[in-house]
Structure formats: structure tokens, C-alpha cells
Amino acid sequence: MNVDVLFNPNSVAIIGASRDPGKIGHVLVRNFIEGGFRGPIYPINPKCTEILDLKCYPSVKDVKGGVDLAVIAIPAKFVPGELKECGEKGVKGAIVISGGFSEVGNVDLENQLREVCNKYDIACLGPNCMGVINPLTRVDSVFIPTYKMGRPKLGAVSFISQSGAIGGAVLDLMARQGFGMSKFVSYGNGAVLDETDLIRYIADDDKTRIIVLYIEGVRRGREFFETLKEVTKKKPVVVLKGGKTAGGAAATKSHTGSLAGNAAVYEAVFKQCKATEARNLDEIFNFSKLFESQPFCSGERVGIITNGGGLAVIATDSVEENGLKIAELSEESRKKISENAPAYVNVKNPLDLSGDAGADRFGVAVNVMLDDPNVDAILVGVLFQTENIDSRVVSLLVEASNLKKKPMLVVCPGGEYAEVHSRILENCGVPTYTSSNYAIKALSKLVDYSKFVNKK
Amino acid sequence: MNVDVLFNPNSVAIIGASRDPGKIGHVLVRNFIEGGFRGPIYPINPKCTEILDLKCYPSVKDVKGGVDLAVIAIPAKFVPGELKECGEKGVKGAIVISGGFSEVGNVDLENQLREVCNKYDIACLGPNCMGVINPLTRVDSVFIPTYKMGRPKLGAVSFISQSGAIGGAVLDLMARQGFGMSKFVSYGNGAVLDETDLIRYIADDDKTRIIVLYIEGVRRGREFFETLKEVTKKKPVVVLKGGKTAGGAAATKSHTGSLAGNAAVYEAVFKQCKATEARNLDEIFNFSKLFESQPFCSGERVGIITNGGGLAVIATDSVEENGLKIAELSEESRKKISENAPAYVNVKNPLDLSGDAGADRFGVAVNVMLDDPNVDAILVGVLFQTENIDSRVVSLLVEASNLKKKPMLVVCPGGEYAEVHSRILENCGVPTYTSSNYAIKALSKLVDYSKFVNKK
Structure with a gap:
């Protein structure tokens, strides 16, 4: 799968684009325009002809040119169908913002999503995620308006977050503190691409010098930790693990639908992998700004x-x-x-x-x-x-x-x-x-x- | 000794008052005037006749009315002599800002200071301290201009600090965070009044609901801890102990000239006394704002x-x-x-x-x-x-x-x-x-x- 297209697409379609300023589908279009995304932006919505001065298309298949990346913000039940259309159109990457999948028990729907992406080889983030910010190419699928949440300037720290909430808070703090970021990715339920895929991609990204990771659970334990061990040989990794206690672990199940595992196991493995463990959000900053600058x-x-x-x-x-x-x-x-x-x-x-x-x-x-x-x-x-x-x-x-x-x-x-x-x-x-x-x-x-x- | 006069004087003399805006003796006069101190302010300096529109006196003895409190900012060697004049004038309280006593090895000079104060029954803070802020009576002997260090609004937390540096930083943070303060006192070398005297006074102060304490060493160990044990029955005490490690203890010797003692002993005693121990400056805030408001x-x-x-x-x-x-x-x-x-x-x-x-x-x-x-x-x-x-x-x-x-x-x-x-x-x-x-x-x-x- 082409993970890179999520960060460096030549064109983007926003499926579920809206004329209503209160809707996520509107904020997404606005953020791509105002962020200065350099390729074509295609709003997709069968009920509109124009959104924020951009021509709006009924379906991604109606777009004349190629579409590299689709950002999807529509009700969950429609997502697999839209992904199928994306696949047929030749879209290589998708960011599924929509929630309503395994995190609320809809495991079947999430399986359908995964099958479509695998069939059409779509590098897919989410569902139930905030997606990507790349300050260099101006990809910005985070659906929070910029007046509520600042965007960090270009820099050398990349941040991979399972949780959108934590991701958003950290981005906002980074912006406030003048912290430089290379890439941000929130992967939510991780139905297709998971932490292991993303850390591998970021490890090879020559614009990233420090990797920050927020994880709650890990899907492929052995592969993840073997990858982590290799990555820390190349660059420092600061990791915050949510759901380390029994109660916290129970809470993650209804959050990103993942199993959180045993605290002591994680701590031992992080140590063995030479990853730097942070105990809270502030420590992420305290540690990574030192690694980044000194x-x-x-x-x-x-x-x-x-x-x-x-x-x-x-x-x-x-x-x-x-x-x-x-x-x-x-x-x-x-x-x-x-x-x-x-x-x-x-x-x-x-x-x-x-x-x-x-x-x-x-x-x-x-x-x-x-x-x-x-x-x-x-x-x-x-x-x-x-x-x-x-x-x-x-x-x-x-x-x-x-x-x-x-x-x-x-x-x-x-x-x-x-x-x-x-x-x-x-x-x-x-x-x-x-x-x-x-x-x-x-x-x-x-x-x-x-x-x-x-x-x- | 009349500790209360340090916080609630009817009149104040500033010994070492200066016309030079860069001098501590100038900032002190300005802060009393601009803070709105309600009683008469007497600048003392034999070389001036007027400072900031106030009449300046050659000596505290030349002041016509009574003087409750003297704030002293002159070279160390002149301090005992000035205190003697204060004693003869009937001054009841003194704040000695000047450094250059036991903290740099001048133990004799500090002994002289103590003897004069004991002889004339002067409640004396310092030397080598920042003294007092009382937002109610507008006593403000902290010699830092208000544009560099904010003053907290009136509230219910009182802060007793051995260190001026820590005291100043905390005051500034309190002001920034909109934290309400009842009384601030920095006692430096504690030659006359020490932590035990001050905590006793503040414990009985009905405007104070929470006591915050920064100490490096304790002069009268047993008395201090017995006092602390009684005080926590009345109101919560949050305490930060500097110099808990061997290195930190060595550092305190050249700072406030006190012996820091053993970390484990302090921790055990704080616990026994039901005092809440903070591990750093941020914890002082984190803890005391909760105690204060909830x-x-x-x-x-x-x-x-x-x-x-x-x-x-x-x-x-x-x-x-x-x-x-x-x-x-x-x-x-x-x-x-x-x-x-x-x-x-x-x-x-x-x-x-x-x-x-x-x-x-x-x-x-x-x-x-x-x-x-x-x-x-x-x-x-x-x-x-x-x-x-x-x-x-x-x-x-x-x-x-x-x-x-x-x-x-x-x-x-x-x-x-x-x-x-x-x-x-x-x-x-x-x-x-x-x-x-x-x-x-x-x-x-x-x-x-x-x-x-x-x-x-």
C-alpha cells in the first residue's frame, strides 16, 4: 500500500463536503483551501454544485482528473460503498474521519471497510480518526477550525496518535509553543493501516528526526515491537501508552476498540526497544523538544x-x-x-x-x-x-x-x-x-x- | 515580638531609599506608593531631600511621627547600626533586604544584627530576603518592579518562603494564574524570625485558609515539627523542601546558610504532621489551588x-x-x-x-x-x-x-x-x-x- 500518498498527494477529494459552516465536511474543505494545498481540491456531495467557490461533484467518479487521496466524512454505513467507488476511480489513499465502527460495536461494518481497501489496495487511515497534517504539502484533514486549534509550523518532530483527542490537544500545544512538526497522523481504529505501518513509514521519512507515539493498544504485538527496536536505532521515539492500568485498559475498549494489555509488559518492552516512555502529555513535550533541539x-x-x-x-x-x-x-x-x-x-x-x-x-x-x-x-x-x-x-x-x-x-x-x-x-x-x-x-x-x- | 507589624504597619520607613530608578531602594519606595500603602511612607537617605515627591529624611530618628516598620536595603556592614537607630526610635518591625551575612560567611555580622533586634525587641525578617507582600494593607517590600513580576490579587493562600528566588517565581506565577493570596513572606537567613515563628503567625491569621511553605533547612527542628503538627489541624499546609539530596543540601549551605538535613527524615515527618509535600514548583500550584478552591x-x-x-x-x-x-x-x-x-x-x-x-x-x-x-x-x-x-x-x-x-x-x-x-x-x-x-x-x-x- 502507498502510505506516502496520505502525506504527499497531488490531488484530494473531500467526500461529504458541505456548504454548512458548522459541518465537518465544510471545515475540511476550508482547511485545505486556507492551508494552501497546492493540488486540486474536489468537494464531493450530490446535493451541491459549488462549495467555497470550488466546483462540487456528485461522486468521486465524476471528477475528470486523477484523485490521489479521499478524505471521507459521511455517516458510517455509507463509507464502504464510497470506498468502493474510490477504488474503482483509482484513488490510492483514504482518510476515514467518520466514527461508528468497531468502537461502538459495529465490527462487521469495519470488516467491510477493510475488505474494500484491501481489494483496491487503498492505503486507508481510520475510521474514527483525524487523519493527517503535513505542514510541507499542506495536507490537513483535521476537522477542527484553525481558530480553535492552531497548526504547528514546519519542523522535525512527527507525531503518530491513535487517539484524535490526544492528537488534537498535542497539535494545539505544539502550535502554541512554537514547536516544529514534520508529520501528524491520527489513525483511530486502525482498521487497515495500524501503528506498525505508520511507524515504519515515518522511520524512513528523512524530514523526521524525532517520532512521538500515542498508543492505546497494539494490533500486531510482535511486529510492532520488532519494528520499534529497529526504528530507535535510526531516531529517538517518545511513546505515551494510554490504558496501562486495569481501568484505563477497560476504557480503551470503548474508545478505539482495541485491547490495551499489561502495563508492566509494555514498560519492559519499551525499555528493551530503547523507546523513551512519557507518562503524560506534558512529558511528551518536555522530552521531545529536548531531543529535537539539542x-x-x-x-x-x-x-x-x-x-x-x-x-x-x-x-x-x-x-x-x-x-x-x-x-x-x-x-x-x-x-x-x-x-x-x-x-x-x-x-x-x-x-x-x-x-x-x-x-x-x-x-x-x-x-x-x-x-x-x-x-x-x-x-x-x-x-x-x-x-x-x-x-x-x-x-x-x-x-x-x-x-x-x-x-x-x-x-x-x-x-x-x-x-x-x-x-x-x-x-x-x-x-x-x-x-x-x-x-x-x-x-x-x-x-x-x-x-x-x-x-x- | 510583634510579628503582625510586618504585615499590618501603620507607617513605613525605607532605609536606603534612592532617587536612582535602577536601585532597589528606589523600587521599594515606588512599590509602596504605587501599591497604595495607606499610611505614611518615609524614605531615609542622608544624601537626598526628596524621592518620588516624598520628603526624604537623613535618619529614621529624624522622622517626626512614629515608625512601625523599617525596610532596609543598604550595604550589610551598616545594617546593625541602622537597626540600633530603629530600636531607639521605637520601630517594631524590620525587613532586612540586604545580603552579605551568614550566606557568605559573615556569621559575626549576622550575630550583631540578631543581638540588636533582641535588645530592642524588633520583629526582624531576613537578612538576605524579599520580605512581605500583603495585598490587603499594600505592604510590598519585594524589590522587583511590577512590570517584571506581577503581584497576586487578594485571596486565601499564604506563602512562606525561605528563598527569595523561589518566592518571587511563585508570586509571579500566582499573579499570572489569577491566584488569590493572603500573605507572602520571604525570610531569607532567618536570623531573628524563622519558619516556626512565621508559620505560627500565619496559622492564626483568619484571612489565610491554605499555607504554602518553601524551606531549605529548619532551625529549631523539634519546635518546627510540633508547630506544623498543630497547624495542619487548623488548615492545610503544602510544603516544598529544597536540599533533600546530598548535593542539594550542600548547595543550601551557601544559599541561606542553613543545614538541610536528611531527605527521608523530612518526608517521614511531613507525612506524620499531615503536611502535603510538593516535589516541585508546579506541584505547589497544582495542590494549593485545589485546596484553596474546592x-x-x-x-x-x-x-x-x-x-x-x-x-x-x-x-x-x-x-x-x-x-x-x-x-x-x-x-x-x-x-x-x-x-x-x-x-x-x-x-x-x-x-x-x-x-x-x-x-x-x-x-x-x-x-x-x-x-x-x-x-x-x-x-x-x-x-x-x-x-x-x-x-x-x-x-x-x-x-x-x-x-x-x-x-x-x-x-x-x-x-x-x-x-x-x-x-x-x-x-x-x-x-x-x-x-x-x-x-x-x-x-x-x-x-x-x-x-x-x-x-x-
Whole structure:
């Protein structure tokens, strides 16, 4: 099956296109037009002749040119019939948005859908899914208006989500945080293409550097885990498993109609596969933004630089709690820092530059630690509220991070003023966190994966 | 000593007041004026005659009227001398902002400071601290300009922080999140008044319903813990302990000059004292906003309502992972929900109302669960991105929460659109979270404390 056509079609038909702005079939057409999809867009609806200035066709078979991809948003019972028409037309890929299949007990209908797709060799996502976003080719089958849910900018993280809800929330957060995405795919019930097919495709996608996965159940267990094991040799995979507890597992059955399996088994297998397990939505971000933006880590010795004593204390606790080590600064480093700081700054690691530190003191400390062979990664805790901190600190952190010498993470707790600065840092590829222990936990995951990469 | 005068003075002298807008002594005067402090403000500086239109005095002794509180921001070595003048003038409280005492090894100077305060019975905060904010009387000795660090609105949470950095970050976050504060106090080195004195004062403050504590070390261990044990009988205490690991403990020595002690000891004692331990800054918020806004909990059975299947799955996992239980809905509840939802909604707990749910479906579910005796607390997961969710959902959640029948928490992951709505919820006293496991972890803490309260 041609999975690629889902992400890179030359033309798209929207089956169930609507003139009613409240309908999914309308939002889909609008999103393809406004997103700037470059090929022809064919709305399909026997009751209309025109939707949003585009000619509307009674059936996909009435379209004159070829149709690569069909996005289907019609009542469930009509879906297999429409897929048959798509097959006859030569459509290669289909995204079935419609729900009402195995997740509500209609297993027969889902089997019919699968049979049609197999017969006509249609690469099919769903049913009961949100489908695809590819910011490069502007495919956007997510039926949520852009004013309610932002679309991430182009980047290197691809996200495969069984759940549409989780997928949508993550997309929206990615957009909000200025996170760059390569491909998004929500596969819902996975009647035809499942997590294994999709992870294989994304693993070979040279625009994707990090894969994020949300799964509830896995259809072909052995194949999935063998694939995962191969994929992590090429690129990091961050995975969140829903339905790990007994109750959660029961809940997945009525959600995507899949069996969730045993928590301990999944945890052990993820570990064995070198996949990085996230425990919640926030950890997906905390981990993947670090993997995406920072170089691999040569070891586990952390240098801490801050302008707040309490921050230094908490960050140090975090380092030890997460199994990392506080770096011992070299003699040379200590000397250079001392020469450029007032006498009351206690030059050691964690390095508390004191509440009156400004860009100059931070600049020396960051660059010294970047060059110190005893330091493998740097955590910078900036209290933007203090008197001498200004946007020059942002600039120097961006410049230091751009050198890609070592992983560097920034913790900047606070309100609006801190947020404005951390947003700029994020947009420039410097990962920021509100708490040092979220930062250090993410770093510990990067250290683990780096060990695996360095061993190869 | 008159601790109350630090929070409720009738007049204030600012020793080290300055005309230079970049100086702490200037920001202090400005913050008292702009904050709206109702009594007289006396800038003290022998080199000026006027600061920000206020008459400036060479010495505190030159002030004609009485002075209740002195805020001191001058080089460390001059502090004991100024305190002596304050004592002779009859000043009852002092906040020593200046650093340069035991935290940098100047133990003698700190001893001198303590002796003067004891001799003249001056209730003294610091040195090396940020002092006090009381939004009611508009005392504000935090020397950070308001454009860099917001001030929280008046409310019921009081925050005692050893560290100024942590204190400032938390204040700023409180302001940003629309969190209401009763009193803030940062006590730095705690040379005169320490954590035990302050927690005793705040425990008796009838405007404070929740106490949040950040400590690194404790001076009078036994007294502190005996006090804490008494205080938690009156109101909940959320505590974050910095310097729990060996490295973190070493870092505290050069920060506030205190000894941090053993992690396991602290954890055990907090548990014994029924204080709620937070592991990081975010948990302080996650926990205390729930304690502040929601009623105590009658049990541990959680009802989950959502419009996203994946959210229901993850929330259910969170409930079990945090030792709570998924409630079994009553026959009557299930009937009422069924009558008001389409056939494809699977009526059980967790309750996935489906992606097309709107305010009506949510309204029925929330109110049914509020009345169901089998449900002790409610988690509502709202994907604001979906088609039928609008601000009516916000209104019904606020109204349901206002009934104060049971704890209700809202999870709304997402970007700008979700944030706008969650901000409104927060401002109306409905605690919101980005991840269900942060919400459920907070709920588990409320359940624990409620058990303790219910037993009494």
C-alpha cells in the first residue's frame, strides 16, 4: 500500500463536503483551501454544485482528473460503498474521519471497510480518526477550525496518535509553543493501516528526526515491537501508552476498540526497544523538544548556572533524584568564572551567580561550561524578574545553544515577563521548562538515549 | 515580638531609599506608593531631600511621627547600626533586604544584627530576603518592579518562603494564574524570625485558609515539627523542601546558610504532621489551588467526564496510578445520562460524552455526578477544540463548582483557545490542569488531607 500518498498527494477529494459552516465536511474543505494545498481540491456531495467557490461533484467518479487521496466524512454505513467507488476511480489513499465502527460495536461494518481497501489496495487511515497534517504539502484533514486549534509550523518532530483527542490537544500545544512538526497522523481504529505501518513509514521519512507515539493498544504485538527496536536505532521515539492500568485498559475498549494489555509488559518492552516512555502529555513535550533541539550527550555530569539560590538547590535535588551527576568544574573553569564575577559569588557547581547577575556574568559562565570537558550538559535557571536580567541574556543563550556543543536547557519560572522571554528562547530552539525537575527528567531521558547511540 | 507589624504597619520607613530608578531602594519606595500603602511612607537617605515627591529624611530618628516598620536595603556592614537607630526610635518591625551575612560567611555580622533586634525587641525578617507582600494593607517590600513580576490579587493562600528566588517565581506565577493570596513572606537567613515563628503567625491569621511553605533547612527542628503538627489541624499546609539530596543540601549551605538535613527524615515527618509535600514548583500550584478552591472530599471515588476518548483513558490510568478509585455510577445516574445523550454514548465511568458533545450533554453529566452518592470527586476533561464546545461549557462548570458539593477539577489541554477558557475557569475558582495526571495527583493529596479532617 502507498502510505506516502496520505502525506504527499497531488490531488484530494473531500467526500461529504458541505456548504454548512458548522459541518465537518465544510471545515475540511476550508482547511485545505486556507492551508494552501497546492493540488486540486474536489468537494464531493450530490446535493451541491459549488462549495467555497470550488466546483462540487456528485461522486468521486465524476471528477475528470486523477484523485490521489479521499478524505471521507459521511455517516458510517455509507463509507464502504464510497470506498468502493474510490477504488474503482483509482484513488490510492483514504482518510476515514467518520466514527461508528468497531468502537461502538459495529465490527462487521469495519470488516467491510477493510475488505474494500484491501481489494483496491487503498492505503486507508481510520475510521474514527483525524487523519493527517503535513505542514510541507499542506495536507490537513483535521476537522477542527484553525481558530480553535492552531497548526504547528514546519519542523522535525512527527507525531503518530491513535487517539484524535490526544492528537488534537498535542497539535494545539505544539502550535502554541512554537514547536516544529514534520508529520501528524491520527489513525483511530486502525482498521487497515495500524501503528506498525505508520511507524515504519515515518522511520524512513528523512524530514523526521524525532517520532512521538500515542498508543492505546497494539494490533500486531510482535511486529510492532520488532519494528520499534529497529526504528530507535535510526531516531529517538517518545511513546505515551494510554490504558496501562486495569481501568484505563477497560476504557480503551470503548474508545478505539482495541485491547490495551499489561502495563508492566509494555514498560519492559519499551525499555528493551530503547523507546523513551512519557507518562503524560506534558512529558511528551518536555522530552521531545529536548531531543529535537539539542545534541546528544557525552555523559551524565550536569553543570547548573542560575541567578537564584533556591533554584540552584532545587535543580541539584532534581539532578540527584533523576540519577544524573553534578559536574565537578575544572580548575581552569573555576578560575575563569572567578575572574569575571564579584567576590561574593561562590564559584562551584551548582553555580549561583547571585541575584544581581546580568548578561555578562551569565555569558562567561555558560561559555566556560560549554568548553569544560568535565561538563556534559548545562541547566541554566534564569529568574527573569531580577534587576539585571534583560534580553541580552536571551541572545547569549540562543547563541550558545546554536553552537550545539552540549545539551543546554533553560528553566525560567514566573509569569508574563518570564513567559515572553521563554517564548523567544523556545522559538529559537532553546528548550525551556517551568520547573527544574521537569527539565532534568527530560535530560535524563536524553542521557539514556545518548548512551545507546554512543555505544553503536 | 510583634510579628503582625510586618504585615499590618501603620507607617513605613525605607532605609536606603534612592532617587536612582535602577536601585532597589528606589523600587521599594515606588512599590509602596504605587501599591497604595495607606499610611505614611518615609524614605531615609542622608544624601537626598526628596524621592518620588516624598520628603526624604537623613535618619529614621529624624522622622517626626512614629515608625512601625523599617525596610532596609543598604550595604550589610551598616545594617546593625541602622537597626540600633530603629530600636531607639521605637520601630517594631524590620525587613532586612540586604545580603552579605551568614550566606557568605559573615556569621559575626549576622550575630550583631540578631543581638540588636533582641535588645530592642524588633520583629526582624531576613537578612538576605524579599520580605512581605500583603495585598490587603499594600505592604510590598519585594524589590522587583511590577512590570517584571506581577503581584497576586487578594485571596486565601499564604506563602512562606525561605528563598527569595523561589518566592518571587511563585508570586509571579500566582499573579499570572489569577491566584488569590493572603500573605507572602520571604525570610531569607532567618536570623531573628524563622519558619516556626512565621508559620505560627500565619496559622492564626483568619484571612489565610491554605499555607504554602518553601524551606531549605529548619532551625529549631523539634519546635518546627510540633508547630506544623498543630497547624495542619487548623488548615492545610503544602510544603516544598529544597536540599533533600546530598548535593542539594550542600548547595543550601551557601544559599541561606542553613543545614538541610536528611531527605527521608523530612518526608517521614511531613507525612506524620499531615503536611502535603510538593516535589516541585508546579506541584505547589497544582495542590494549593485545589485546596484553596474546592471543598473537602468524602472519599476516593472519582467520576470522569470528557469529550475525548483518549483523555478518558489517560485520566483513568491516572486515577489508578495515584491510588484513587473509579466511581461506579448509580443506576439512577446512568439512566439520567442515557436519557440525555445519543445512543452511541457508552454510559459508564469514565464517561466519554463523545467528540460532538456540547454544553447540554456536559451539563447533565456534571450535575448527575454532583448528585450521585457513589461519586466523591469529579474530573472533567474538556477538549475546547471540538466543534460543539463553547463558553456555555465554561459557565456551567463555574456554576457547578460554585455549589461546592464536591471537588471538581477540569483538565483542558491545548493552545491559545483552550488557554483563554481555562483562564476564565481559574479566575472563577475552578482549578484547571493541562494533564489529567497532574490533576489527579493533586486530588489524591486533597483526598488524603480530607480523610485526616473527616476523622477529627
